[in-house]
Every structure is written in C-alpha cells, then in structure tokens.
Amino acid sequence: MGVTCVSQMPVAEGKSVQQTVELLTRKLEMLGAEKQGTFCVDCETYHTAASTLGSQGQTGKLMYVMHNSEYPLSCFALFENGPCLIADTNFDVLMVKLKGFFQSAKASKIETRGTRYQYCDFLVKVGTVTMGPSARGISVEVEYGPCVVASDCWSLLLEFLQSFLGSHTPGAPAVFGNRHDAVYGPADTMVQYMELFNKIRKQQQAAAFME
C-alpha cells in the first residue's frame, strides 16, 4: 500500500502501441525489474436513467464502476469530481438490480491490461488501454510501496519515472494536490485511472471528429 502515479505514455512515432509497450518493458527489464504476472484495470460507464431525471432537461451525471486486479476483492464506483465508493465485488450484481436508476452506456467499457513489474520498492505496471477491440493508448502506473503520503515521495517517484520514461515524464497527478499530507489510498489510484480513461476517450472522440 503505497503512493501511486498513473500517467499516459504517448505512442512512439512510427511505432504501434504494441511496439511501444515492448520498448518500455524491455527498458524495465534492463533496469532489473522482476516480472510478476499481469494486471488489469477496467471501467464501465453508467448514466442516470432518463426516468429519474428532472424535466428541465438536465444532463445526468456519469458514474464509473471500476475494478483493479491489485484489489481483487473490491469494486469501485466513482463520479467525476465526486465521491468514490469502495465495495465488495458483489456491487456489480447490485448494479444489475439498479437498472431503473443507472443504465450502462453501450460500448463504453474501457480497460487496460499489461504486465506487472517489481523493482525493489517500486511496482511498475505498463498496460495497453483498449476500448472494444482496438488499442487506444499506453498507461504507466508506478507505485512506491514504503510511503503513504504523496507529497513526501513525489520527487522520488518523479526521479524513477524519468529513468525510464525519459522526456515523457508526467507532472504530479491532480489527486496529490487534493489532500495535502493526507494518507494516499486506493481510491486515489482509481480516480487517476478514471481521469486517464476519460482523457483517452476524449482524444479518441477528437480523432474521430478530425477524420
């Protein structure tokens, strides 16, 4: 249980997503990181049902139901900028019952899958973000285990990120600033993933618009 930074790695020019991921993982293996199986984070979008909306035509809030293989027994439900609920995996069953209030957006499932690497106290997960059948981007998650206060170890994380991301090192995640000196929790990681997915989704929409 440590501090996690989730960032997006842009696809290298002239290379496919798959190739970029391979490049990264090779770098990590060169550093001496140990491969420790795979990981998966998925996200499903729900919007509030039309029947529950007011007549003024207000748009319903979007709710994201996420799972993370790092927390195999938990299920996360988040609103954008809103609260984050951590529940049992039984929550999925509950969502089926709540069809009247929350409706699953069609083809909204987005997930990232990849390999999990352990490098001393750092846990690195490089994943391919996929929406439906196609790969849309690369996610890089780095967790520093021994610390739980984000501000205390951000520089350490940054230095480590620089060592293998090079010029693509991200800035400090927004969640770090939310609660200064507070204990970092799993919900913060999930918020970062949600933001990452939303960003990739928007990029996709923009790309589609461009076309």
Add this chain to the structure above:
Amino acid sequence: MTCAEFSFHVPSLEELAGGICGKTRIAEVGGVPYLLPLVNQKKVYDLNKIAKEIKLPGAFILGAGAGPFQTLGFNSEFMPVIQTESEHKPPVNGSYFAHVNPADGGCLLEKYSEKHHDFECALLANLFASEGQPGKVIEVKAKRRTGPLNFVTCMRQTLEKHYGNKPVGMGGTFIIQKGKVKSHIMPAEFSSCPLNSDEEVNKWLHFYEMKAPLVCLPVFVSRDPNLARLAQRIDFSQGSGSEEEEAAGTEGDAQDWPGAGSSADQDDEEGVVKFQPSLWPWDSVRNNLRSALTEMCVLYDVLSIVRDKKFMTLDPVSQDALPPKQNPQTLQLISKKKSLAGAAQILLKGAERLTKSVTENQENKLQRDFNSELLRLRQHWKLRKVGDKILGDLSYRSAGSLFPHHGTFEVIKNTDLDLDKKIPEDYCPLDVQIPSDLEGSAYIKVSIQKQAPDIGDLGTVNLFKRPLPKSKPGSPHWQTKLEAAQNVLLCKEIFAQLSREAVQIKSQIPHIVVKNQIISQPFPNLQLSISLCHSSNDKKSQKSTTEKQCPEDHLYVLEHNLHLLIREFHKQTLSSIMMPHPASAPFGHKRMRLSGPQAFDKNEINSLQSSEGLLEKIIKQAKHIFLRSRAAATIDSLASRIEDPQIQAHWSNINDVYESSVKVLITSQGYEQICKSIQLQLNIGVEQIRVVHRDGRVITLSYQEQELQDFLLSQMSQHQVHAVQQLAKVMGWQVLSFSNHVGLGPIESIGNASAITVASPSGDYAISVRNGPESGSKIMVQFPRNQCKDLPKSDVLQDNKWSHLRGPFKEVQWNKMEGRNFVYKMELLMSALSPCLL
C-alpha cells in the same frame, strides 16, 4: 373579760378592727405536704377568696403561713393580718413577712403592704377569721416554761382534756413580753432535694433567737375531727390503701377542717395522750394490730410444728377450696407450661430431622446414589436422552472440532453388585461405556532422529505402554475414564489432521505416512517423526510393548505445541462458523469480509489467507528447535576444544517458536578489557542463521553446522590479530600494516589468514604476525642489521650508517614462548624488545 383595747404592735390592727370577735372561725389552708418533702408551687391562695369560701366576706383574718413566693419571688414566713374585701369596705393588708436577709443571713421582718398590694399567700396557712367586732376573749397568762411542751401545745392539750372527742378551735394573738424565743424562718429557696425527716427539715430551716417583745398569732384545734374517723377506716384485711385515703383528706375546705394540716401536732398528741384509751382515736387500730399479732404467733407455732413433721402434716386440699385469687396465676402457669412444651416439641423435631439428614449424608458418602452421580456427571459433560438410554458427548465438536468421530459414550447403571459382599470402596453406581476405539491411553510422540530407520520398523517403534494416569483423589471413576477417552480422541484428531496434510502438501522430500507414524525430512539426514501412540488395555498390545522400551527422545515442547495448534485450529473454525456476518458478504472471518470494502491489495489478502497447516507449522518449529540445539552444540564444542581465544555464548531465555537469538563473544583470558573486537549476534531462524557482526555486517549461514563452525573459527583467528593491534596501542608500538584477509602465503581451507606488523617505539624492532584459522599463528621478529651477527657482509652497504637499517626476519618458536595464551606471549615479546625507558 372584756377586751376593749389591745396595745398590739401592729399599728394598723387598731384601725382595722375593734376586736377579734363575731362569727369566729378557723381555716386550715393547704398543708405541710405542699411544702415537704418537695414544694408544690401550684399551691397559691388568695385570702379574699378564702374569706368568701368560709362564708365570711370582709372577714378580719389573723394567722400564720408561708409567704406568697409567687409575688415576692422567694420563700418566707407570713403573718397575715388582713381586713378582707367586702361590699362596703376595701380590703386592707396589714400583714408581715419574715425572711432570711440575703445580705447578712439575719432575720428580716417587713411589712407586706409596703412592697406589694395583693392579698395572696401560698402553700399553707392557719387562719383565724372573725368579723373584727369587739367582744369577749380568753386571756391566758403564762409566767415561765414548766415542761418540754411549748405554749401552744399546752393550750391544745388543755382544750382536749376538757372537750374530749369534740374538736375545738382557738385563734387569736399573744405577746411575749420578756425573755428569748428560738424560732425558725424558712430560707428563701425551697429545698431542691426531698426533705424526708425532721432532721433534714431542721437543717433546711434557719433558726434564730428572737428577743421579746414578740406578737404571736396562733391558730390551733384541740383535736383533728377527722382523725378518729379515719383511724377506724383503716382496713386491716387489706394490705394497702389506708395511707392514700388519709392523704385524700388533706385537701379540704374550712368547713371540714381537714386533719392532715399538721402531722407534727398528731405526733405530739400521741406521745402525750397515750394512756387515755377511751378517748384515743387509734384504739381500733391498736386492737386490730393486737389481734393480728396473736394470729401471727399462732401461725408461727403451727408452722414450726409442721416443719418438724412429727405431730402434723400438710395435705393438699381439693381444687375447689383454692382461693379464687390464685386462679389467674395458676392459669398463667399452665398456659406458660403449654407454650413452652410446644416450643420444645418443635425444637426436638428439628433436631431429629437434622440428625437424620446428617446420618443420611454419611450414608450417601458411602453409598452413592445413581441419580446424584448423574447430576454430577451432567455438571461436567454433555448428556442427552435417546430412547431409554442416556448418551453423552465427549467430542470437541462444540469447541470447533471438525473431526468426524461421533465421540459418544453411554451412561449405564452399575447393577452387577453382589449385595452379600462388602461394597468395595471405589464402587460407583454410575458407569460410562466409551467406544472401544477410544479406550486406553494415547499420546502424540514427536522425535527427531539422525538416521532413517528401516522402513520395516516404521510404525511399531513407538508402541509402548504408558501407565494409565492415576485418578485424582476426590474425582469419580468415570471422570478419569472420560478424560482419558477425550484425550485419545484429541490425539486421534491431531494425527488425522497431520496425516491428511502430510499427504496433501507437496514438499521436496515427500512426507511418509506409515501406520501410526508420519515421517518428514526437514533437513537432509534428519527425520522428524510424529507418531500416535495408543495403547489399549487388551493384553495383545501389552505384550508387544513390554519388549521394546524406546529411549525417551520425546520433543515434549512440540507435543505440547501440537495440542495448542489444534486448539487454535478449533477456535478458528468456531469463530468462522459462529460469527454473524451480512448475508451478501463472502464467507470467512471478519478481516476477510472487510477486504473488499477496504480495498485490500494482493499482499494483504495473501497474508490473510495464510492457511499454513498443522504439519507445516510443526515442521517449522521442529526445524527451529533442531537448528537451535545444533548451534548450541557447535558453539559448546568449539568453546571446549579451543582454549586460547575464549568463546562465550549468551542465550536469550525467551524465544519465539520460530526464532531465538544468542550473543557470542570472543575474548582472550586476562585481556577482556582490551580485546573485545568480536561480538556476534546469532539469530537462529527456521532454515538459516543470520549473524549480525558488531560493525553491522550481516552474514547468513545455512543450516549446515560446518558453516557456523568455520565462520566462528575464522572469527577466532581474526580475533588474535585484532588483539595484537589493540595490545600495540597499549604498549606504544606502531602498527605498520594490518590486513584481515591476507592474499599471500599458503591458502587456508577455511576463510583467510590475517596479518599484522607492528614496530617498536624506537623503531628498532618489528614483529610480524600471521594468523590463519587452520595454519595457526606464525610470528616473525625483525632485528636491526647491526645486531645480526650472522649476516654476511654486503658489498653494497659498506657504510656504517646502513647498519641501522632493519635486518632480516627471524621466526619465533612460539610454542616455546612462556605465557598462558597468545596475547600474553605477545605482550612478553613486545616488552622484551622495547628498551627499558627507565
């Protein structure tokens, strides 16, 4: 004789009345009982009212009495001279009162009207009342005293003699013209303690001698008119009451002339008029007393005769003759007797019951009742009734055991008792029948053996009988029986669990389960055997066991820990089953249920799911125990084998089941303060030994004992060189070179040799020490060139100055050096080579 004028010394008297005649009467008011023995302060009188009471309003009253304390505020003698109130005349008070002067204690006579204006008096007064008219009076002249009686008493006796039974009153005044008179005055304070005798009264009173002339106002009666009548009323048939009646008469009005006015007068009378029987008022009293005396004498004679029992005996008279007066007493006696008898009966009954119960208890002790035994059994064991049988449960199921053995026993009544024979002492009417497979005694044996025995021997080795545990004194037979059975059941459960795990767990060297033995190899050439030893009481097993008496190689700690572990396992299952949990949550204990909502990560969940079995735990413990004992043995053998650098081990007393630690010190005897460079902390775990060096280095050694031994040997050899270094510092020698691991010279099989070179303070000599764990120590001394005689003359170094250079090394024959150990020898060598600085 006509009394026209009296020259009274009462100035107002003349003005008040012309005489003391006309409707004369006397009034006895109150009495001495109001004054003595204690004063009755309620008794106050108004003379005007008295005048009306005696049917003579406006009377002229003379007399004597007690002063009105209610107005004066103190007690005094009173001499009333009053013209009382009438219709046409206002009352006039010419009274006097005499009291004790508070200032000097003398007698003080004062006129009442000068101080107060009321007409009151108190307690008692003898009054003479008249209309105050001039008239005929009697003049009495007395020249001197002729006897003991006073003037007034003489006058009274004279009147009495003359008038006899007819009472005659007399009042007036007389004057003492000459001589002295002893007279009393009452003190100002009433007596606070009762005055019961004349003596006390005389003490209380103040007596004065008074000089003539004195005017006196006497009022008296010849005889109490009530006395004779009252004396006759004394009832001699009754014991009491006469006095009361007499007292009742004291309060009277003037007409009745109550008689108790002056008891002193009565006494006087009695004393004087004793021999005038016809007139005497006490005649009847005397007659009665006399007859009573006669009767008493007769009674006394009769009683004395009866007591002798010669001439007369007393026989009880029939019931009817009982005087009615005694009846209530006898009735009372009878009723008391009855109630006492009733109470006694109840007490006796209770006592009887108590003795009965005591004897019953004693009998019960000898002859235990089946039902009471059953009751006691139920206090310790679960029982239920199935059909006409009573079944009990001795399994650990309710404590969380999952062992499928039903563990039922049956309670039976022990009836096979020969009534003719004497009951044996350990006879118990209740018996329990336990399943045959739980009979006998059992225990789990854990042992570690170096060599693997033949497979053929397996399983039978440990079958030897242990004597049955003796029953505790006081606990019944069935208790020990059931406890033994329960123990067998638990041992079986442990063994079943262990063997199941032994089969399931995959280890590098598979665990072997043969018959009643589980064999595993924690370390190569070492086997841990856990066996269930169950000896039933039948002869067959006894036979086989008597032959083989195994050496006692039990690991009791592990056997105990096995029991603890199975209990812990029970508890775990119990808690996971019993704990209430939400219906939607996954099964498992609380932390497991919370892992979802609290987002536990993989590592945390893994730590929750640590399902290390009994066997794994016990093997780990066995490994640790083995490793610990082997480390101890290694250190001990080194310590006993090598004397020079001493090795000391300090074991910690309190250990974890999987880890213990020891501190190892390597020192030289006599130089402990100088040479303490080597201090090692050995943490003995399950698989390996971690050595923490004093300088913070951590070395991990495997379970092989050789590793530890080699390590310690190399440390000891290093110690010697370190000791030389320390010694050089103390002796003032210079360290020229020092190396823990020398790359030159013969290669050591264990570790590396270490070396040091030190130079003497003057620089003339140098000592070089090389010490290897295997090769031992080699000491060389370098001499200055000029001291080496056998050195061949060099052609190059011709000059004399070169002779100050150091020459070649020469080895010291170390074993021929004196000294008890290495460091001591070194010290001797150094001091020999350094010049004396004196």
